[in-house]
Amino acid sequence: MAQFEEVTHSKVLVTGAAGFLGSHLVDFLLKKGHQVIGIDSFQTGSPAKLEHLENHPKFKLISHNIQTPFEGLGLENIDQIFNLACPASPIHYQKDPISTLKTCFQGIENILELAKANDIRVLHTSTSEVYGDPQVHPQPESYWGNVNPFGARSCYDEGKRVAEALCYAYQEKYPDLQIRIARIFNTYGPRMAHSDGRVVSSFIGDALAGNPIKITGDGTATRSFQYITDCIEGLYRLMNSDYPAPVNIGNPGEFTIREFAEIIVDMVAELGMPKVPITYLPRPADDPNTRKPDITRAKEVLGWEPTVNLKDGLVETIKWHMEQSK
Numbered sequence: 001m002a003q004f005e006e007v008t009h010s011k012v013l014v015t016g017a018a019g020f021l022g023s024h025l026v027d028f029l030l031k032k033g034h035q036v037i038g039i040d041s042f043q044t045g046s047p048a049k050l051e052h053l054e055n056h057p058k059f060k061l062i063s064h065n066i067q068t069p070f071e072g073l074g075l076e077n078i079d080q081i082f083n084l085a086c087p088a089s090p091i092h093y094q095k096d097p098i099s100t101l102k103t104c105f106q107g108i109e110n111i112l113e114l115a116k117a118n119d120i121r122v123l124h125t126s127t128s129e130v131y132g133d134p135q136v137h138p139q140p141e142s143y144w145g146n147v148n149p150f151g152a153r154s155c156y157d158e159g160k161r162v163a164e165a166l167c168y169a170y171q172e173k174y175p176d177l178q179i180r181i182a183r184i185f186n187t188y189g190p191r192m193a194h195s196d197g198r199v200v201s202s203f204i205g206d207a208l209a210g211n212p213i214k215i216t217g218d219g220t221a222t223r224s225f226q227y228i229t230d231c232i233e234g235l236y237r238l239m240n241s242d243y244p245a246p247v248n249i250g251n252p253g254e255f256t257i258r259e260f261a262e263i264i265v266d267m268v269a270e271l272g273m274p275k276v277p278i279t280y281l282p283r284p285a286d287d288p289n290t291r292k293p294d295i296t297r298a299k300e301v302l303g304w305e306p307t308v309n310l311k312d313g314l315v316e317t318i319k320w321h322m323e324q325s326k
């Protein structure tokens with residue numbers, strides 16, 4: 001196992017702090033006693049996700065787009081940077097593909113420059129989308145992927161791939177620079193709004209509102225869903241490990257989208273609400289057919305694996321959605 005060394009009371013920068021993952025990571029780091037600076041452009045993130053920290057003595061939120069260098073923001077004394085800033089829902093990252101590419105490439109370039117100049121460790125969040133529509137199943141980190149470089153998803157898939165390539169190039173050129181890469185698989189939980197567009201929040205939001213669930217495609221595509229707390233623990237362990245290559249962070253439990261829709265319909269019906277119908281819409285361009293992480297590496301180098309099963313995670317997520325609609 002690689003060395004996992006918990007750093008106590010450090011100063012940590014989280015980009016994308018007002019996003020779904022970012023806001024949970026900020027809470028987690030503050031609970032651990034760290035001082036946290038959050039950065040967000042509020043393109044898809046929302047200050048409401050951090051409202052509860054408004055007067056927290058160890059938290060500061062800065063409005064900044066990582067496409068722009070960090071000079072003048074006073075970030076020289078940071079110990080660690082988690083780079084989470086990027087629209088992640090397909091409907092969001094495809095809205096302004098040029099901006100998504102800039103966030104991926106210029107964003108990580110600005111972060112690496114800041115890190116290089118000030119000896120800061122960086123964890124970059126990559127994605128299972130670097131595997132594209134995979135022809136190897138499940139996907140280990142050694143798989144190079146099957147990505148369309150010239151299509152609707154390429155702004156994100158290729159953006160995340162070029163960001164990994166830039167991390168690699170910096171590591172080669174500046175061996176003292178500490179870089180960690182997490183390839184995050186589909187993650188869900190409280191604070192992912194109904195309007196986010198990703199499948200878990202869409203299905204739950206619709207089922208609770210009594211609307212039909214909308215499957216895009218024929219429902220045979222598969223995904224593996226990881227609960228937010230497992231993801232955050234995995235990111236934290238990776239940051240504080242000495243492992244320099246990409247690590248999959250995901251839950252290997254795999255479901256077809258139709259199976260998943262049925263689970264949501266049944267869980268919401270068990271709460272005494274009407275059983276909503278399932279409808280079918282056209283499949284989005286280049287939507288991957290299958291996805292499931294091979295987490296052998298994460299188990300070996302981080303001593304990490306997911307602990308929350310799908311039903312338990314969904315109970316918490318449904319509860320959160322119900323509170324939102326009160």
Ligand SMILES: O=c1ccn([C@@H]2O[C@H](COP(=O)(O)OP(=O)(O)O[C@H]3OC[C@@H](O)[C@H](O)[C@H]3O)[C@@H](O)[C@H]2O)c(=O)[nH]1
Pocket residue numbers: 088089090126127128129184185186187197198199200202203214215216217221223257283284287288
């Ligand atoms: O309302 C919906 C949304 C999605 N889907 C389907 O559900 C599956 C999952 O779609 P999502 O939009 O939740 O997410 P995707 O797996 O396509 O992409 C995600 O992958 C991993 C992460 O890095 C990213 O956050 C995100 O890009 C797809 O097959 C999609 O077509 C629906 O059937 N209905």
